[in-house]
Amino acid sequence: xxxxxxxxxxxxxxxxxxxxxxxxxxxxxxxxxxxxxxxxxxxxxxxxxxxxxxxxxxxxxxxxxxxxxxxxxxxxxxxxxxxxxxxxxxxxxxxxxxxxxxxxxxxxxxxxxxxxxxxxxxxxxxxxxxxxxxxxxxxxxxxxxxxxxxxxxxxxxxxxxxxxxxxxxxxxxxxxxxxxxxxxxxxxxxxxxxxxxxxxxxxxxxxxxxxxxxxxxxxxxxxxxxxxxxxxxxxxxxxxxxxxxxxxxxxxxxxxxxxxxxxxxxxxxxxxxxxxxxxxxxxxxxxxxxxxxxxxxxxxxxxxxxxxxxxxxxxxxxxxxxxxxxxxxxxxxxxxxxxxxxxxxxxxxxxxxxxxxxxxxxxxxxxxxx
Amino acid sequence: xxxxxxxxxxxxxxxxxxxxxxxxxxxxxxxxxxxxxxxxxxxxxxxxxxxxxxxxxxxxxxxxxxxxxxxxxxxxxxxxxxxxxxxxxxxxxxxxxxxxxxxxxxxxxxxxxxxxxxxxxxxxxxxxxxxxxxxxxxxxxxxxxxxxxxxxxxxxxxxxxxxxxxxxxxxxxxxxxxxxxxxxxxxxxxxxxxxxxxxxxxxxxxxxxxxxxxxxxxxxxxxxxxxxxxxxxxxxxxxxxxxxxxxxxxxxxxxxxxxxxxxxxxxxxxxxxxxxxxxxxxxxxxxxxxxxxxxxxxxxxxxxxxxxxxxxxxxxxxxxxxxxxxxxxxxxxxxxxxxxxxxxxxxxxxxxxxxxxxxxxxxxxxxxxx
Numbered sequence: 001x002x003x004x005x006x007x008x009x010x011x012x013x014x015x016x017x018x019x020x021x022x023x024x025x026x027x028x029x030x031x032x033x034x035x036x037x038x039x040x041x042x043x044x045x046x047x048x049x050x051x052x053x054x055x056x057x058x059x060x061x062x063x064x065x066x067x068x069x070x071x072x073x074x075x076x077x078x079x080x081x082x083x084x085x086x087x088x089x090x091x092x093x094x095x096x097x098x099x100x101x102x103x104x105x106x107x108x109x110x111x112x113x114x115x116x117x118x119x120x121x122x123x124x125x126x127x128x129x130x131x132x133x134x135x136x137x138x139x140x141x142x143x144x145x146x147x148x149x150x151x152x153x154x155x156x157x158x159x160x161x162x163x164x165x166x167x168x169x170x171x172x173x174x175x176x177x178x179x180x181x182x183x184x185x186x187x188x189x190x191x192x193x194x195x196x197x198x199x200x201x202x203x204x205x206x207x208x209x210x211x212x213x214x215x216x217x218x219x220x221x222x223x224x225x226x227x228x229x230x231x232x233x234x235x236x237x238x239x240x241x242x243x244x245x246x247x248x249x250x251x252x253x254x255x256x257x258x259x260x261x262x263x264x265x266x267x268x269x270x271x272x273x274x275x276x277x278x279x280x281x282x283x284x285x286x287x288x289x290x291x292x293x294x295x296x297x298x299x300x301x302x303x304x305x306x307x308x309x310x311x312x313x314x315x316x317x318x319x320x321x322x323x324x325x326x327x328x329x330x331x332x333x334x335x336x337x338x339x340x341x342x343x344x345x346x347x348x349x350x351x352x353x354x355x356x357x358x359x360x361x362x363x364x365x366x367x368x369x370x
Numbered sequence: 371x372x373x374x375x376x377x378x379x380x381x382x383x384x385x386x387x388x389x390x391x392x393x394x395x396x397x398x399x400x401x402x403x404x405x406x407x408x409x410x411x412x413x414x415x416x417x418x419x420x421x422x423x424x425x426x427x428x429x430x431x432x433x434x435x436x437x438x439x440x441x442x443x444x445x446x447x448x449x450x451x452x453x454x455x456x457x458x459x460x461x462x463x464x465x466x467x468x469x470x471x472x473x474x475x476x477x478x479x480x481x482x483x484x485x486x487x488x489x490x491x492x493x494x495x496x497x498x499x500x501x502x503x504x505x506x507x508x509x510x511x512x513x514x515x516x517x518x519x520x521x522x523x524x525x526x527x528x529x530x531x532x533x534x535x536x537x538x539x540x541x542x543x544x545x546x547x548x549x550x551x552x553x554x555x556x557x558x559x560x561x562x563x564x565x566x567x568x569x570x571x572x573x574x575x576x577x578x579x580x581x582x583x584x585x586x587x588x589x590x591x592x593x594x595x596x597x598x599x600x601x602x603x604x605x606x607x608x609x610x611x612x613x614x615x616x617x618x619x620x621x622x623x624x625x626x627x628x629x630x631x632x633x634x635x636x637x638x639x640x641x642x643x644x645x646x647x648x649x650x651x652x653x654x655x656x657x658x659x660x661x662x663x664x665x666x667x668x669x670x671x672x673x674x675x676x677x678x679x680x681x682x683x684x685x686x687x688x689x690x691x692x693x694x695x696x697x698x699x700x701x702x703x704x705x706x707x708x709x710x711x712x713x714x715x716x717x718x719x720x721x722x723x724x725x726x727x728x729x730x731x732x733x734x735x736x737x738x739x740x
Contacts, residue, residue, distance in 0.1 A: 021443060024451040029425050031404070041430045045437020050449035053425035055399050060411045060423055067415020073391060079420035081394040084454035 001035060004157040008134070009039035012093060013047065015164055016132040016208050016216045021048035023090040026129075028054040033097040033136040040093065052085065056096070058103030065107050065115060075118035086125035091209075094131065096303075097138040105244050113334075130209040134160070134216040135303060145299035158294040159217040159304060167219055168206035171291055173364050174221040174356070178202035181351035184225070184287060186312055188347035189235065190251065193314075195287065196229035200323050205307075212322045219292025219307040224323035227283040227331040228257035238298050238311065238340035245270045250339055257283050259316075274316065280333030286315035286323075288338070289349070289357070302338055310344035310360035371405060374527040378504070379409035382463060383417065385534055386502040386578050386586045391418035393460040396499075398424040403467040403506035410463065422455065426466070428473030435477050435485060445488035456495035461579075464501065466673075467508040475614050483704075500579040504530070504586040505673060515669035528664040529587040529674060537589055538576035541661055543734050544591040544726070548572035551721035554595070554657060556604065556682055558717035560621065563684075565657065566599035570693050575677075582692045589662025589677040594693035597653040597701040598627035604684065608668050608675065608710035615640045620709055627653050629686075644686065650703030656685035656693075658708070659719070659727070672708055680714035680730035 013019045025044055029037045037053070044051045068075065086092070104112070116123075135141060135156065142152035178184075182198040202223040205213035236250040247267030252259050259282040264271050275282045293309030306313045315338045319330030343349065344360035356363050383389045395414055399407045407423070414421045438445065456462070474482070486493075505511060505526065512522035548554075552568040570593045574581050577588035606620040617637030622629050629652040634641050645652045663679030676683045685708045689700030713719065714730035726733050 021441070022446060024449045026451065034401070034427070034429070037425070037427075038429055038433045042433040042437040045434040046440045048438070048441040048443045048446075050446055050452070051434060052449075052452045052455065053427070053430055055407070055423035055425040057404070057407075057423070059404070059408055063408045063411040064415040064421060067412040068418070070416045071391070071418040073418045076392060076418075076420055079394045079422075081396065081455050081458035082420070082422045084458040085422065085451050088451035088454040090451075 001039065002153075004153075004161060005035050006039050007161055008036060008157065009043050011160060011164070011207075012132060012134055012216055013040060013043045016134070017091045017093060017130050018209055019044065019047050019049050019091060023047075023049040024088060025049050025051045026054060026085065026089045026092045027051050028056045028092065028094045030056045030095060030097040030136075031059070031099050032138040032140070033095045036095055036136040040095070056094070058098055058100065062104045062107050065104075065111050069111060075115050077118050078121040083122050083125060086122055086129070089129050092126050092129045092131040094133045095136055096133065097136040097141065099138065099140050101140055101144045102244055109243065132209065132214050132216055133303065135301070141301065144301060147299070152299075155297075155299065159219075159292060159307075162217070162219070162292070162294060164206050164208065167292070168204060168211065171204045171206060171219070171221050174289055174291065174362070175202040175204040177351050177356055178221060178223050183352055185350040186234065186341070186343075186347075187350070188341065188343060188345070191234045191341065193230065193232035193234045193254065195225035195231070195284065197223050197225055197287065199325055200224050200226070201325075203320065203322050215303055215307075217292055217295065217304065217307060219295070220288045220290050222286050222288035222320070222323070224319035224330045225284050225287050227285070227319075230254040230257045230284050234314065234341065236339040236341050238305065238308075238342055239300070240302075240305070240339060241300055242267065242270045242274060242337060247271055254284075259283075274335060274337060277317075277335050278333050280331050281317050281335050283316070283331045283333075284314050285317045285319035285331045285333065285336055286313070286338070288313045288315070290340070305340055306338045308340070310342065311340050312343050312349060313338045313340040315339070371409065372523075374523075374531060375405050376409050377531055378406060378527065379413050381530060381534070381577075382502060382504055382586055383410060383413045386504070387461045387463060387500050388579055389414065389417050389419050389461060393417075393419040394458060395419050395421045396424060396455065396459045396462045397421050398426045398462065398464045400426045400465060400467040400506075401429070401469050402508040402510070403465045406465055406506040410465070422459075426464070428468055428470065432474045432477055435474075435481050439481060445485050447488050448491040452489075453492050453495060456492055456499070459499050462496050462499045462501040464503045465506055466503065467506040467511065469508065469510050471510055471514045472614055479613060501584050502579065502586055503584060503673065505671070511671065514671060517669070522669075525667075525669065529589075529662060529677075532587065532589070532662070532664060534576055534578065537662070538574060538581065541574045541576060541589070541591050544659055544661065544732070545572040545574040547721050547726055548591060548593050553722055555720040556711070556713075556717075557720070558605075558711065558713060558715070560605035561603060561711065563600065563602035563604045563624065565595035565601070565654065567593050567595055567657065569695055570594050570596070571695075573690065573692050585673055585677075587662055587665065587674065587677060589665070590658045590660050592656050592658035592690070592693070594689035594700045595654050595657050597655070597689075600624040600627045600654050604711065606709040606711050608678075608681065608712055609670070610672075610675070610709060611670055612637065612640045612644060612707060617641055624654075629653075644705060644707060647687075647705050648703050650701045651687055651705050653686070653701045653703075654684050655687045655689035655701045655703065655706055656683070656708070658683045658685070660710070675710055676708045678710070680712065681710050682713050682719060683708045683710040685709070
């Protein structure tokens with residue numbers, strides 16, 4: 001076994017999910033993830049935890065959803081056995097991989113949405129555990145990234161096998177700036193946007209449930225802007241895939257928090273559909289600062305893309321509760337779609353008028369002042 | 371997809387497990403069973419059932435058990451999440467396959483037994499559902515059977531894709547004879563054994579939960595002898611694998627129900643260990659008549675071997691409750707090990723002194739009388 005697989009498992013079990021003796025753990029294994037699954041199984045044994053292994057597969061889900069289309073009835077709400085499983089679990093490790101990222105391409109959007117809607121309580125139960133999402137590098141994900149298999153493995157392990165304590169310490173500086181700040185401004189070509197973050201709490205997303213962070217790799221600091229406060233225009237030059245469609249060069253204009261104009265060089269129709277999902281879909285739910293510089297290129301996988309060093313992302317849709325004052329609800333929506341801007345070139349990120357990041361360099365890196 | 375895979379899924383879901391709309395179903399998928407899994411997923415959708423897919427894997431289990439050996443503690447009893455899952459399920463479809471039938475060969479027997487003992491309530495919960503075990507033909511199982519892959523596929527589908535209603539009707543005749551009978555005698559070379567079956571109920575094992583039958587394929591009629599009544603000697607000329615060891619030509623002598631002498635041409639030590647498991651291990655728990663003539667050879671897989679046409683098997687150990695009068699308990703043991711005798715040659719099976727099967731032919735097939 002590649003020693004990096006074993007170290008990935010250790011990072012997942014110990015640093016990310018903080019598994020302890022007696023923990024009841026669900027391990028969801030996608031196709032092609034057996035090797036990491038075996039390494040995780042061994043560690044869960046060593047830690048005295050109790051695993052249940054689930055099979056995740058786009059092809060199984062596709063077959064089930066297509067089958068249901070021939071059944072004369074509606075999806076049952078939150079089947080009791082799956083709900084009981086998730087409600088009784090302490091942690092949920094989702095190991096994604098797969099052999100075809102478009103395995104579900106011919107399942108109608110309405111069917112996927114109806115099924116997602118019918119299983120909301122199960123999803124809530126899963127999110128109430130110490131859950132962590134990661135990936136095992138498969139050839140299919142390498143293909144999605146446009147990379148050779150071995151090249152992609154190197155990329156993934158560079159991003160995952162970080163010194164997370166050290167990165168967490170660096171990111172804590174950004175969290176402190178955002179927690180103390182009231183207004184954020186992002187300026188670069190075709191972009192000048194401001195938003196209030198007053199009263200909001202940033203998450204130092206250091207790839208561990210101990211940091212309210214549930215992705216491995218992570219490496220971003222994010223908060224929830226006050227949705228109505230967003231003003232200005234923003235250009236997202238990093239491409240993305242929405243519902244199996246490539247979308248490029250999205251340009252959005254906000255007034256009083258709402259998207260009032262939109263355009264895209266490719267996939268504009270998908271963007272239009274997205275904005276019509278519900279009222280929350282044309283408002284921002286997240287401002288995130290990508291700080292994992294081991295992620296140095298776009299690989300068409302949001303788990304990685306949004307953490308890319310020297311990028312900023314804004315998400316249309318749902319805000320994360322962790323960023324909101326106790327009892328306050330943020331922007332609500334059925335969607336949460338991240339859009340990314342490269343800030344490595346001529347650009348600046350300001351908080352309360354002070355420059356925090358300029359041309360991809362943070363204030364604490366070269367001590368510049370506004 | 372091979373049309374036989376689709377028909378296997380239909381037999382499993384409709385004939386065997388009798389899945390209905392709203393059923394909460396667990397589908398446990400071994401390595402290499404994806405194709406049958408997809409066919410089952412589609413059908414579960416068509417029937418309006420709710421599947422949870424589990425990953426079964428000797429390699430995952432091995433890694434976990436080896437890991438646990440490094441943990442300073444004992445296996446926890448029946449982890450809550452897995453117990454809740456099984457207790458809330460209506461049906462459990464176990465699809466075995468795998469890439470290596472000896473994947474767990476280096477896990478010490480005590481470790482396997484300790485883990486099995488710690489998860490008894492989970493196993494009971496599983497057995498309380500409408501559970502069915504089947505296999506998807508993998509190259510590993512073909513190898514275990516000593517067959518080419520395509521040859522093995524033909525063998526498996528011949529055994530599984532039977533006209534089960536018709537076989538059930540034929541087997542009903544044997545069930546009636548055993549239900550009415552009081553004493554069974556089996557005579558062939560090196561074999562003359564008698565046992566009481568008075569008051570016991572035979573199971574017409576027609577591969578459906580509607581028949582108290584939980585194997586696909588099935589095709590046997592079995593009952594529980596009165597353990598203390600077994601007298602005589604029996605030779606098992608069909609080989610078997612016990613704890614990864616090949617055992618051949620077992621010869622047992624019974625007095626007052628107990629094994630008083632034993633021998634084997636190969637694996638005698640494993641046999642000796644088996645008999646020492648507990649007091650029930652040297653008494654019989656089952657008498658079974660193999661009646662699936664599509665299973666025409668030994669393939670070293672008990673799911674198939676014990677149903678082979680023109681064979682009789684006796685099991686050391688635990689009796690099945692379905693064969694016992696209400697409230698009565700049968701022979702109890704941690705083991706249930708089937709041993710098989712070929713009765714296609716010079717042999718006879720008698721019930722209350724009347725010949726029921728002679729040289730592999732049943733009474734109703736040629737009308738012979740004792």
